[in-house]
Amino acid sequence: MARDTRTERSSGNEGVLRARLRQGLRRLTGTSPARAAMMIFAVTIAVFASLLMMPWSTVAGRSPEFHDALFVATSAVTVTGLTSVNTADHWSFAGELVILIGIQVGGLGIITIAALLAISVTRNLGLRTRLVAQEGGISTGAMGETGQVIRTVVICSAVVEAALAMVLIPRFIHLEDDLASGVWHGLFYAISSFNNAGFVVHSGGLDGFGADPVVIWTIMAGVFLGSLGFPVLFMLWRNRWHVRRWSLHTKLTLQVTLLLLVVGALLYGIMEWSNTNTIGEMSVWEKVQNSLFASVNMRSGGFSVVESNMENSETMLISDALMFAGGGSASTAGGIKVTTIAVIWLAFLAEARGDAESTAHGRTIPASAVRVAVSVVAMGATLVLISTVWLMYITGLDMGRPLYESISAFATVGLTAGLSADLPPEGLYVLAALMFAGRVGIITFAASLTVRQRSRVRYRYPEGRPMIG
Amino acid sequence: MARDTRTERSSGNEGVLRARLRQGLRRLTGTSPARAAMMIFAVTIAVFASLLMMPWSTVAGRSPEFHDALFVATSAVTVTGLTSVNTADHWSFAGELVILIGIQVGGLGIITIAALLAISVTRNLGLRTRLVAQEGGISTGAMGETGQVIRTVVICSAVVEAALAMVLIPRFIHLEDDLASGVWHGLFYAISSFNNAGFVVHSGGLDGFGADPVVIWTIMAGVFLGSLGFPVLFMLWRNRWHVRRWSLHTKLTLQVTLLLLVVGALLYGIMEWSNTNTIGEMSVWEKVQNSLFASVNMRSGGFSVVESNMENSETMLISDALMFAGGGSASTAGGIKVTTIAVIWLAFLAEARGDAESTAHGRTIPASAVRVAVSVVAMGATLVLISTVWLMYITGLDMGRPLYESISAFATVGLTAGLSADLPPEGLYVLAALMFAGRVGIITFAASLTVRQRSRVRYRYPEGRPMIG
Numbered sequence: 001m002a003r004d005t006r007t008e009r010s011s012g013n014e015g016v017l018r019a020r021l022r023q024g025l026r027r028l029t030g031t032s033p034a035r036a037a038m039m040i041f042a043v044t045i046a047v048f049a050s051l052l053m054m055p056w057s058t059v060a061g062r063s064p065e066f067h068d069a070l071f072v073a074t075s076a077v078t079v080t081g082l083t084s085v086n087t088a089d090h091w092s093f094a095g096e097l098v099i100l101i102g103i104q105v106g107g108l109g110i111i112t113i114a115a116l117l118a119i120s121v122t123r124n125l126g127l128r129t130r131l132v133a134q135e136g137g138i139s140t141g142a143m144g145e146t147g148q149v150i151r152t153v154v155i156c157s158a159v160v161e162a163a164l165a166m167v168l169i170p171r172f173i174h175l176e177d178d179l180a181s182g183v184w185h186g187l188f189y190a191i192s193s194f195n196n197a198g199f200v201v202h203s204g205g206l207d208g209f210g211a212d213p214v215v216i217w218t219i220m221a222g223v224f225l226g227s228l229g230f231p232v233l234f235m236l237w238r239n240r241w242h243v244r245r246w247s248l249h250t251k252l253t254l255q256v257t258l259l260l261l262v263v264g265a266l267l268y269g270i271m272e273w274s275n276t277n278t279i280g281e282m283s284v285w286e287k288v289q290n291s292l293f294a295s296v297n298m299r300s301g302g303f304s305v306v307e308s309n310m311e312n313s314e315t316m317l318i319s320d321a322l323m324f325a326g327g328g329s330a331s332t333a334g335g336i337k338v339t340t341i342a343v344i345w346l347a348f349l350a351e352a353r354g355d356a357e358s359t360a361h362g363r364t365i366p367a368s369a370v371r372v373a374v375s376v377v378a379m380g381a382t383l384v385l386i387s388t389v390w391l392m393y394i395t396g397l398d399m400g401r402p403l404y405e406s407i408s409a410f411a412t413v414g415l416t417a418g419l420s421a422d423l424p425p426e427g428l429y430v431l432a433a434l435m436f437a438g439r440v441g442i443i444t445f446a447a448s449l450t451v452r453q454r455s456r457v458r459y460r461y462p463e464g465r466p467m468i469g
Numbered sequence: 470m471a472r473d474t475r476t477e478r479s480s481g482n483e484g485v486l487r488a489r490l491r492q493g494l495r496r497l498t499g500t501s502p503a504r505a506a507m508m509i510f511a512v513t514i515a516v517f518a519s520l521l522m523m524p525w526s527t528v529a530g531r532s533p534e535f536h537d538a539l540f541v542a543t544s545a546v547t548v549t550g551l552t553s554v555n556t557a558d559h560w561s562f563a564g565e566l567v568i569l570i571g572i573q574v575g576g577l578g579i580i581t582i583a584a585l586l587a588i589s590v591t592r593n594l595g596l597r598t599r600l601v602a603q604e605g606g607i608s609t610g611a612m613g614e615t616g617q618v619i620r621t622v623v624i625c626s627a628v629v630e631a632a633l634a635m636v637l638i639p640r641f642i643h644l645e646d647d648l649a650s651g652v653w654h655g656l657f658y659a660i661s662s663f664n665n666a667g668f669v670v671h672s673g674g675l676d677g678f679g680a681d682p683v684v685i686w687t688i689m690a691g692v693f694l695g696s697l698g699f700p701v702l703f704m705l706w707r708n709r710w711h712v713r714r715w716s717l718h719t720k721l722t723l724q725v726t727l728l729l730l731v732v733g734a735l736l737y738g739i740m741e742w743s744n745t746n747t748i749g750e751m752s753v754w755e756k757v758q759n760s761l762f763a764s765v766n767m768r769s770g771g772f773s774v775v776e777s778n779m780e781n782s783e784t785m786l787i788s789d790a791l792m793f794a795g796g797g798s799a800s801t802a803g804g805i806k807v808t809t810i811a812v813i814w815l816a817f818l819a820e821a822r823g824d825a826e827s828t829a830h831g832r833t834i835p836a837s838a839v840r841v842a843v844s845v846v847a848m849g850a851t852l853v854l855i856s857t858v859w860l861m862y863i864t865g866l867d868m869g870r871p872l873y874e875s876i877s878a879f880a881t882v883g884l885t886a887g888l889s890a891d892l893p894p895e896g897l898y899v900l901a902a903l904m905f906a907g908r909v910g911i912i913t914f915a916a917s918l919t920v921r922q923r924s925r926v927r928y929r930y931p932e933g934r935p936m937i938g
């Protein structure tokens with residue numbers, strides 16, 4: 001009895017504390033959960049940038065340039081992986097640890113915030129749509145409360161990362177013949193891959209491990225799982241291969257992900273087959289393995305065994321499209337998201353077939369979902385266009401590399417055309433802003449669009465159909 | 470009485486003839502009016518390519534290369550203006566006349582076919598939507614029958630072209646001090662500008678007339694009027710400035726056209742202000758005039774006073790976006806069309822505001838219009854991407870110029886980054902295919918999507934809303 005009373009009292013205190021905290025946050029950030037999410041991310045980036053500004057963060061033992069610290073902190077927290085300085089050469093072990101923690105916090109933060117926004121969306125949408133949203137894996141019954149969501153996300157991440165580390169740590173110990181460095185590298189790549197961060201702690205990148213299938217396939221698996229997104233992972237965890245129980249969101253995400261994966265690997269393989277700067281001189285098996293690795297990582301992982309900059313410029317253009325597409329919603333991957341592509345494709349199919357509504361897997365996709373999808377694509381394309389023009393102006397380069405770097409930042413991919421390492425501060429700030437917009441902007445933008453869907457039926461205007469095409 | 474009988478009999482004969490012709494055409498082309506339109510265009514291009522293959526068509530008196538004849542014929546009939554050989558230097562007067570007739574036939578053909586497709590769409594859509602389509606200026610009451618439409622289009626074109634010629638002919642006679650060449654040039658530019666063809670018959674292009682405001686402003690007016698499209702011109706003709714009587718289509722077309730015009734001129738002016746290769750050394754007034762001229766022509770006219778190739782590459786990227794946008798529906802301009810952009814923008818606005826439907830000027834835009842718009846954009850982007858990759862592969866160039874040339878072909882603009890003149894035949898064929906797809910493909914594609922809109926209400930699936938973003 002005594003124990004129960006104590007628990008009640010403490011949860012009462014917690015309740016008061018939580019209410020005050022919430023009130024304070026609300027005053028700070030305005031009432032919109034979307035705006036709150038952006039504030040939280042901005043503050044987190046500022047904290048990690050401050051930590052990287054410490055003298056102990058660099059190998060040289062001096063404070064780094066402010067723009068480098070801000071850029072790398074943004075890149076870590078948004079799990080992008082673009083760097084203005086070589087991670088292994090520039091940052092001390094402490095600095096690398098700060099980056100790793102930044103990645104973990106950022107990765108968890110994104111998934112959590114996306115999941116919470118989805119819930120707040122379902123609340124605002126009323127019961128009917130809320131039931132619908134359960135289909136998206138955001139089941140209010142199973143884990144409706146904020147704390148529950150965060151706990152599930154953290155446990156899910158920890159389990160996958162631990163599994164990855166258990167493969168990578170022994171392998172790195174074996175490869176590097178050193179216990180401490182093996183553990184550190186195994187841990188780093190486990191976290192970096194599941195969070196789709198693309199950061200590497202070897203000064204030559206992954207070049208040295210391109211021939212090691214264990215490292216390559218484990219990192220690929222980590223990136224792939226991370227890019228599916230929490231709702232899909234959770235759905236798969238609960239329902240395994242009972243495809244009929246999968247939600248529409250899960251089905252669409254898996255379909256588009258696998259399609260893009262195969263198409264990306266095929267195109268990469270075909271176009272780079274005899275490029276001696278990339279995979280041209282490898283064995284057939286290695287060519288296949290590296291094409292798959294490149295394809296997985298284009299869609300937000302950001303790891304590379306061969307330098308993107310050495311690819312044919314046609315390959316880079318194809319990569320542009322795949323990077324822009326990105327991964328799953330509420331995942332550590334960026335881009336416009338695969339469900340956005342699915343919704344647009346389904347809309348096209350419905351038109352081509354002459355159906356009045358777009359449907360998939362026995363579900364009708366509401367017209368407003370098409371409008372949100374189109375808005376997300378339009379926003380992304382506009383931001384990338386502006387950034388590309390700006391980087392072209394700064395660097396004097398033709399559009400190929402500035403476009404690649406801009407899309408890589410917007411879609412938080414982290415593959416580089418070699419620009420980030422050479423850009424002046426004003427270029428780095430633009431890319432940092434793009435990473436922020438691509439990571440936090442897209443999810444909050446989509447959520448705030450969706451949440452505003454009120455079903456108010458006012459006076460309905462007569463239809464007007466302008467000619468199209 | 471006798472006269473009446475004769476008329477009846479002859480119209481009876483005509484009716485039989487027409488029915489047979491229709492039957493034959495239908496057998497040839499299948500049942501779809503969209504497919505018929507594509508066949509008609511393909512045959513027209515073949516005819517003009519054959520005429521250009523004649524020895525008398527060239528200055529040298531020899532048959533030209535087949536790929537040049539096909540490319541130029543396609544460029545003329547699709548009113549694009551890209552050329553693989555210098556028009557003035559390569560073709561004889563007879564050859565130039567063939568090109569001019571090709572432009573006129575192609576320009577009239579496009580407007581007519583687009584208008585007819587719109588009518589066939591309205592027929593298939595049933596009475597309700599047909600009433601709606603009247604709003605688009607395709608009033609079945611005023612000019613419902615095929616013959617009536619063609620007659621109106623021809624008269625409308627003839628009136629505007631005659632007005633343009635009446636300004637240009639005296640001016641060219643004055644400038645060139647030669648009656649024959651003045652008449653020919655005035656006529657050529659009148660037709661070329663209203664049809665947004667972008668062909669020039671001076672070997673140095675319009676460079677020599679860049680300082681002549683009469684030529685510049687008249688061509689600009691011709692391009693602008695042609696790019697509005699027949700439904701808008703007709704609506705303006707009937708209702709003048711009684712804005713309230715304008716259709717939704719007219720309002721949206723004018724709004725987006727003017728917006729893009731101003732934005733394009735401002736961006737061009739700002740970015741090229743001190744580029745000495747383009748407008749850098751001109752007077753302020755000439756800079757303004759040329760910025761406006763460039764902006765009007767980017768959106769499908771294709772005339773240039775300064776070489777596009779000399780522009781900053783940032784300017785070319787901005788041009789890419791404006792070229793892709795294009796002009797009005799059922800106009801001589803290409804691109805995805807300004808109403809497509811309007812519909813997408815309105816969909817975005819509706820989402821941002823939280824409205825259940827997108828509306829404009831007191832009209833509800835049906836959800837299927839958004840889906841057609843998105844399909845058109847997706848189709849255009851895919852074609853341009855494929856062509857760009859192909860041209861990069863052929864030429865070994867970075868993406869800037871291949872992208873510019875591909876968009877110019879797809880949107881039938883005719884501005885060149887210098888590629889068309891140097892491409893091998895396999896590059897020219899790709900661009901020719903793109904001109905064809907951009908001109909005939911987009912309108913038939915949009916029409917056949919719209920016509921398939923059946924309002925069949927089958928079993929309605931429950932809603933499923935995948936997460937987006």
Ligand SMILES: [K+]
Nearest residue numbers: 080196302413
């Ligand atoms: K990344």
Ligand SMILES: [K+]
Nearest residue numbers: 549665771882
């Ligand atoms: K043109």
